[in-house]
Amino acid sequence: MVGFDGAFIKGQHLGQLLSVVGIDANNGMFPIAFAVVETESRDTWTWFLEIFFNDVGVRGPENGWVFITNKQKGLGQVIEALKPDAEHRHCVTHLHNNFKLAGHGSLALKHRLWAAARSTTLPWWEAEMDNIMEMSAPAHAWLQDRPAIHWSRSHFTTGPKCDILLNHLCECNFGGKR
Template identity: 25%
Template structure:
């Protein structure tokens, strides 16, 4: 794809970065045999997102979706989940395909704003290209599989929705003993499936065996929600897609900032609902066994409290017996104060270039890019 045909040039991107100082943007190109500069990759991240991500649980969901329109390509995304269980986009990239090279390039850019660490969890589908790139760029991070994609793969391989459901139940179990019980049923039903899951790695797809913390994020569904929100922009030329993303992020930050500021509870709206549901479970009390609760350590033998960091029914019973409120027991990632801090940054909507002070050396490059575009316009 020739850059000029895509309505994006190196000078144009330099100009864009100058006008939007709170943006990290990189453009990768190559020169073909005819001397034409051809597009390879484009990376985009907003400063407000980079700052806001520091207030989220350290789980990064990565995914890719195909672009429509005249020029085909793939949009790669890296996102987290905020205190209110909403998707929080960190970075975007437009690449030619979902191969290992593209994922490597994207993750190398992401690693510049989110460093590799044993405390980081990365969730994705089971694609080999993603796995190879994660191992290379994020060797310290814990890599987990999306269980929805895993279940689809199981159903496709063994033509059994029932087996896929059993695998999902084993994958989502909180306790090792529950996982073992459910996985033994999978192997008893289809031994080949048991071997297949073993080759993938039990720690890769099973919550009970996962070495890091993935909390409630067992799928890449939040990334698919982002892809759906971008449907309209995905058929546009690249710079129009960038502007579409910027406008979307501006709206999201503004609306969520207002919602968080308006909320008066100690924990976010959705976490409060989750706790209410757990309370209802407690009052219905169908617990068939007694579980040991350690409130000071925020642990319970059921492992829900440990892994999600939201009070389970057992912890609520224990807190009630001591006259304690539930909210202080919840992880700080879910607190309203954290929710507000996440959206404290600003993402400016696309403005009039005349209102922006652009350095002269950059302005000359911008003018050249605009003149080239005008000369090629019909």
């Protein structure tokens, strides 16, 4: 399990810090790589990930690699282009923030979204999505547009034994607060 993140560098020397943090079998987090770039873009993520994948030896899905991101600018497309068969998860905190920005900010909907994300079976996920539909058809439609394979445990592959839903691991190893 590897998390990717980008953060603003503030102060005299501006830029972006791109980082990669891993999780080991004991849920311990460790920094793997970082780079300072002028801007966070598809081009900078491509440059960074090509070097990372080559240096670390990410060859394909047979190695069991799982990536989690906050859906940064261009990052999803770069992962899809470079490693189309790898599992790519999205941070549920960031999904929820976008859910709120789309007008679905009630506490009840938040609880149902998180229940759907934490569900471990398809019937449980379907029941939570039915609950969301009963509460708000637009909220349900918004979530249906975001494939659950990226954000719900019920849709994650069973090979990797890490079921984290958050990508905060990058933030705590590379400077904490943004």
